[in-house]
Amino acid sequence: xxxxxxxxxxxxxxxxxxxxxxxxxxxxxxxxxxxxxxxxxxxxxxxxxxxxxxxxxxxxxxxxxxxxxxxxxxxxxxxxxxxxxxxxxxxxxxxxxxxxxxxxxxxxxxxxxxxxxxxxxxxxxxxxxxxxxxxxxxxxxxxxxxxxxxxxxxxxxxxxxxxxxxxxxxxxxxxxxxxxxxxxxxxxxxxxxxxxxxxxxxxxxxxxxxxxxxxxxxxxxxxxxxxxxxxxxxxxxxxxxxxxxxxxxxxxxxxxxxxxxxxxxxxxxxxxxxxxxxxxxxxxxxxxxxxxxxxxxxxxxxxxxxxxxxxxxxxxxxxxxxxxxxxxxxxxxxxxxxxxxxxxxxxxxxxxxxxxxxxxxxxxxxxxxxxxxxxxxxxxxxxxxxxxxxxxxxxxxxxxxxxxxxxxxxxxxxxxxxxxxxxxxxxxxxxxxxxxxxxxxxxxxxxxxxxxxxxxxxxxxxxxxxxxxxxxxxxxxxxxxxxxxxxxxxxxxxxxxxxxxxxxxxxxxxxxxxxxxxxxxxxxxxxxxxxxxxxxxxxxxxxxxxxxxxxxxxxxxxxxxxxxxxxxxxxxxxxxxxxxxxxxxxxx
RNA sequence: UGGGGAGUCGCCAAGUUGGUUAAGGCACUGGGUUUUGAUCCCAGCAUCCGAAGGUUCGAGUCCUUCCUCCUCAGCCA
Numbered sequence: 001x002x003x004x005x006x007x008x009x010x011x012x013x014x015x016x017x018x019x020x021x022x023x024x025x026x027x028x029x030x031x032x033x034x035x036x037x038x039x040x041x042x043x044x045x046x047x048x049x050x051x052x053x054x055x056x057x058x059x060x061x062x063x064x065x066x067x068x069x070x071x072x073x074x075x076x077x078x079x080x081x082x083x084x085x086x087x088x089x090x091x092x093x094x095x096x097x098x099x100x101x102x103x104x105x106x107x108x109x110x111x112x113x114x115x116x117x118x119x120x121x122x123x124x125x126x127x128x129x130x131x132x133x134x135x136x137x138x139x140x141x142x143x144x145x146x147x148x149x150x151x152x153x154x155x156x157x158x159x160x161x162x163x164x165x166x167x168x169x170x171x172x173x174x175x176x177x178x179x180x181x182x183x184x185x186x187x188x189x190x191x192x193x194x195x196x197x198x199x200x201x202x203x204x205x206x207x208x209x210x211x212x213x214x215x216x217x218x219x220x221x222x223x224x225x226x227x228x229x230x231x232x233x234x235x236x237x238x239x240x241x242x243x244x245x246x247x248x249x250x251x252x253x254x255x256x257x258x259x260x261x262x263x264x265x266x267x268x269x270x271x272x273x274x275x276x277x278x279x280x281x282x283x284x285x286x287x288x289x290x291x292x293x294x295x296x297x298x299x300x301x302x303x304x305x306x307x308x309x310x311x312x313x314x315x316x317x318x319x320x321x322x323x324x325x326x327x328x329x330x331x332x333x334x335x336x337x338x339x340x341x342x343x344x345x346x347x348x349x350x351x352x353x354x355x356x357x358x359x360x361x362x363x364x365x366x367x368x369x370x371x372x373x374x375x376x377x378x379x380x381x382x383x384x385x386x387x388x389x390x391x392x393x394x395x396x397x398x399x400x401x402x403x404x405x406x407x408x409x410x411x412x413x414x415x416x417x418x419x420x421x422x423x424x425x426x427x428x429x430x431x432x433x434x435x436x437x438x439x440x441x442x443x444x445x446x447x448x449x450x451x452x453x454x455x456x457x458x459x460x461x462x463x464x465x466x467x468x469x470x471x472x473x474x475x476x477x478x479x480x481x482x483x484x485x486x487x488x489x490x491x492x493x494x495x496x497x498x499x500x501x502x503x504x505x506x507x508x509x510x511x512x513x514x515x516x517x518x519x520x521x522x523x524x525x526x527x528x529x530x531x532x533x534x535x536x537x538x539x540x541x542x543x544x545x546x547x548x549x550x551x552x553x554x555x556x557x558x559x560x561x562x563x564x565x566x567x568x569x570x571x572x573x574x575x576x577x578x579x580x581x582x583x584x585x586x587x588x
Numbered sequence: 589u590g591g592g593g594a595g596u597c598g599c600c601a602a603g604u605u606g607g608u609u610a611a612g613g614c615a616c617u618g619g620g621u622u623u624u625g626a627u628c629c630c631a632g633c634a635u636c637c638g639a640a641g642g643u644u645c646g647a648g649u650c651c652u653u654c655c656u657c658c659u660c661a662g663c664c665a
Contacts, residue, residue, distance in 0.1 A: 011612080012602060060665055095664060156663055163661055167590045170661085201663050211591040213661050222663040241665045265592055265660050294594085294658095347613060349601050351594090354658055358599050361614060371627060406627070437625080448623060479623065492623050558624045586625040 013350040015075070015291055019053060019083055019256060028053065028255055031286055035123060037251040039135060040284040051120075053085035053255045057111065058092045058129075058248070061103035061229070064320045065110045065328045067341070067362070068296040068303045074345040075293070076258060077116040088125040088252055089118045094244045096228035104229070106320075110328040114338045129248050130230040135282075136239045136247055137191065140202060140221055142280045144183045149220065150176055151186040152203050159201075162208075163216055169209035170216045176205065190223050193236045197223050204243070206272065214265050215272070218242050246270045249288040250277070257288045260295040261352065267292070293350050299516040300359040301326040302525060316529060317512070321567070323577050324512045324533050334509060335553060335563030335579030337373070340366040359511065363580045370553065370561040370579065375403040375410060378448075378494045378542040379556035379576075381506065383422040385468040386495065388453060391419040396497075399449040400480060415542050417450050421495040422540040424558075428469050430458065435586075437490040439469060445491035448557070452477040452487050494557050501540040505575045506562070508535045539576075548574040558582065 022028070033054075034046030055076040059069065080087035089111055093099045108126070118125040143149035152159065152175045164170030178186075190200050202221035210216055220243035225236045239247075246269075249257045257270075267290050274287045302308065303326055311317050317325055323334035331341075343365040348357050378401070397417045403410040428439040439445045444454045453471040461467050476483035512533050519525025545554070550566040552574075560581035564574040 017604090058665095062665080092665070098664075152663095159663080160661075165590085165661060169590090198663060203663095213591080215591095216661085219663050224663080238663095240663075245665085261593070262659060263665090267592090292593085299599090347600080349613090351601070353594055353601090355600065358614080361599075364614070367626090376624080405622080405624075435625090446623060484623085489623090490625090492625090494624080555624085555626085558626075560626095582624075582626050584625070 011346055011349055014352070015079065015256070015258060015293065015350055016082075018291060019079060022255070023052060023083065028286055031253060031255070032284075033253050037127060037132070037253070039251065039282050040278075043253060043284065049253060051080075051084070051086040053080060053083050054088065054253055055080050055085060055256050055258060056088040056090050056249065056252060056254050058090045058245070059107050060092045060095070060099060061101075061107060062095075062098040063103060063305045063309070065107055066303050066308065067298060067301070067326045067328065067331065069110075070114060070328060070341045071296045071345050071348070071350075072258070072260075073111060073114055073116065074342060075350060078345075079256065079258075085255075086120050086123075086125060087116070087118070088127055088254070089116075090127040090248060090252065091129065092241070092245065092248070093128055093130045093228070093230060094239050094241060096224065096226040096231075096238060100229050106329065110332075113328065113332060114341060127248075127252060128230050129244055130228060132244075132248060132251055133231060133235055133239070135251060136244060137237075139247055139277055139282055140187065140239070140243070141184065142282055143204065143220075143276060144187060144202075145180060146276065146280060147180060147205065148276050149202055149204050150178050150183050151190070152176075152201050152217075152219075153199065156198065159219075163213065164208070166213070172208050173203070173217070176208075176217070187221070190221070190237050191235075193225075195223055197225055199223065204269070204273070206269075212265055212268055214242070214269050218269060242266060242269055243273065246273050246288070246290075247277070249290075250274055250283045254288040255286070257290045259290060259292055261292045261354075262295075263290065264292045266290075292352065294352055294354055296348070297354070297356045298326065298359055298362065299356055300511045300513050300518070302513070302518050307519075307525060310526070314526070316526070323507070323509055326512075333563075333566060333577065335370075335561060335577055336366050337369055337553075339369045339373075343368060356517070366580050367561065367583065370555065374553050374555040374561055376401070376405070376557050377545055377554040378415065378496055379506070379545070379559060379562070380422040380424055380494065380496050380501075380540040381508070381537060381556075381559060382425040383496075383540045384425045384428065384466055385498065386421045386423040386453075387468060387470050388419050388421070388473050389456065389470055390472045393419055395419065396499075399478075401449045413544060415449065415544075416497045416500045417447070418497040418499050420498040421447070422498050422501055423469070423493055423495045425466070427493040428455075428458065428466065430466065438493055439471075439491065443491070444487070444489045445493055446477075446479075446489050447473075448492050448494045449479050450495070451475070451479075452489055496540045496542050498540070500543045502543055502546040503538050504541050504545065504573075505568075506537050506539040506578065507565075507576070508537060508578045509533065510535075541576075545574065545576075546572060548576075550574070553579070555582075 031049050032043045032046040033049035057076045077087040152173050162171040201219045203217045206215045208216045277283045321329035321333050398414040400412045432440045446452050451473040453473045455471050457470040459468040513528045514530040515528040518528040548564040550569045552564045561579040562576045568575045
């Protein structure tokens with residue numbers, strides 16, 4: 001045992017530290033859970049919660065998930081998994097005007113894709129905030145009854161005027177001292193549809209002079225006649241995030257409610273609300289707590305919902321799953337893998353410091369898992385002919401290529417060698433730069449898995465472009481034979497038999513933006529788009545690639561990792577996307 | 589100029605209640621292995637923790653002052 005390597009410790013972060021401390025202090029030892037969300041009375045019928053902690057991933061279904069969400073997903077689901085807890089997937093759908101089923105579907109699909117689920121035994125922990133509207137309404141009436149909320153008839157403009165500024169206190173609303181009875185009646189009328197949209201709003205009664213603007217009587221319910229994707233036309237009043245979110249957490253017995261930094265100022269209200277509802281015996285202690293971490297910023301991409309929408313609607317990309325987009329749907333089509341995102345989130349950590357993660361970190365993570373997982377194949381992306389003059393005209397010979405250099409158990413496959421081959425344009429230089437060790441006039445190079453050849457000449461077209469390279473092979477040097485190493489060459493190039501090659505559409509993706517910080521300063525981020533973010537080519541691939549299925553991944557040797565596009569591939573005619581290039585120490 | 593946060597190596601990020609030579613990853617630089625200029629391996633990489641003072645036998649960790657950045661004035665989330 002002692003000689004065993006220590007398991008690599010999980011990267012520590014302040015949230016894990018909080019969880020560990022809470023667990024150590026048995027903070028949730030008496031928290032009950034009946035098996036479904038509900039108020040104090042409901043949960044009181046249950047047993048002590050078997051889940052040591054409960055977290056939640058609470059997206060609003062008003063857009064597509066992106067890489068930033070992956071950080072939150074791995075954090076929340078990962079914490080639950082690591083500490084014997086459960087993580088809920090909860091749709092925070094309190095604004096009917098922005099949300100719809102299409103987003104709900106794509107979000108559940110992507111969370112699954114990342115490797116997480118919400119079915120825990122008999123318990124299905126998939127929830128909708130909109131299913132709590134009844135309780136929220138009750139909670140609002142309770143606040144009114146206890147003098148903690150009032151109905152305000154000021155217009156939105158008046159409210160803004162009276163809110164004060166960052167440095168000046170606000171002014172009390174003329175309606176602030178309305179009687180409880182009148183508030184109750186008005187709020188019930190709001191619910192009954194007797195008041196126009198925007199005419200009345202329910203506000204928490206806290207302190208218009210608070211230095212924290214979020215505590216200056218925040219609006220908690222508004223009148224809005226809109227069809228809700230889940231509750232239809234049942235309601236014409238909807239709770240605000242500020243009010244709804246803490247309640248959602250409490251009903252679900254969440255222990256650690258983790259969100260991003262911009263909600264820090266909201267935490268005092270979060271606590272205030274839950275305390276008031278606990279005083280009213282609607283909720284029981286221990287109450288959930290909110291913790292904030294820094295959101296992800298990635299260089300060379302944009303992650304704001306608005307900008308992503310602009311890119312799609314402005315046709316700068318082809319839809320939400322364009323492989324260049326940092327959406328999870330796009331990343332998946334690009335060939336990125338869930339394990340790569342897991343590695344990435346482990347690697348970047350969690351803290352409260354604003355930071356910009358270099359995009360190459362993400363790419364390296366993908367390379368790392370893809371290197372391990374991908375079989376090798378041969379592809380010539382920019383083909384020129386190589387003719388072996390001393391090779392028989394119609395001879396075909398088998399060469400054996402390992403499917404993975406570090407995994408012999410994956411076996412070998414045969415690739416046909418003939419007189420005429422496709423090789424990479426960049427593998428031949430008429431006048432080689434210093435340090436170049438591939439094909440050059442009179443130079444020798446190995447045809448990977450085949451013979452050593454010696455260059456004897458080349459041909460150019462009218463434009464001066466090289467079209468064909470001529471060579472002679474050394475018969476005793478075939479890979480795998482005794483004489484293979486008789487002649488040592490440094491260069492080793494890949495090739496595909498011209499007679500057998502599969503000419504395929506291949507998309508070479510590059511970063512979407514040419515600037516590390518798109519739109520920084522007074523630049524328009526649209527002007528920072530990389531005009532060459534995709535290049536579609538016809539490449540010559542080894543014959544076996546013709547049978548690739550959608551989402552099959554390969555390393556095209558010396559080029560990078562590629563995936564058969566899940567949308568555009570047809571049986572017998574796969575199309576490939578370049579996920580990421582190989583690292584290249586040979587600076588061009 | 590009010591409130592709330594954050595500032596540790598190029599990029600991230602550990603640093604318990606102050607205690608000996610400031611983790612780790614990525615990047616980078618050397619060297620080795622290699623029929624991918626890939627992978628892999630080995631070595632190197634902050635006398636310094638935003639700045640300046642102070643307390644202490646001893647401070648990234650405590651105190652004071654200052655600087656920089658982020659964030660809040662939706663009937664969005």
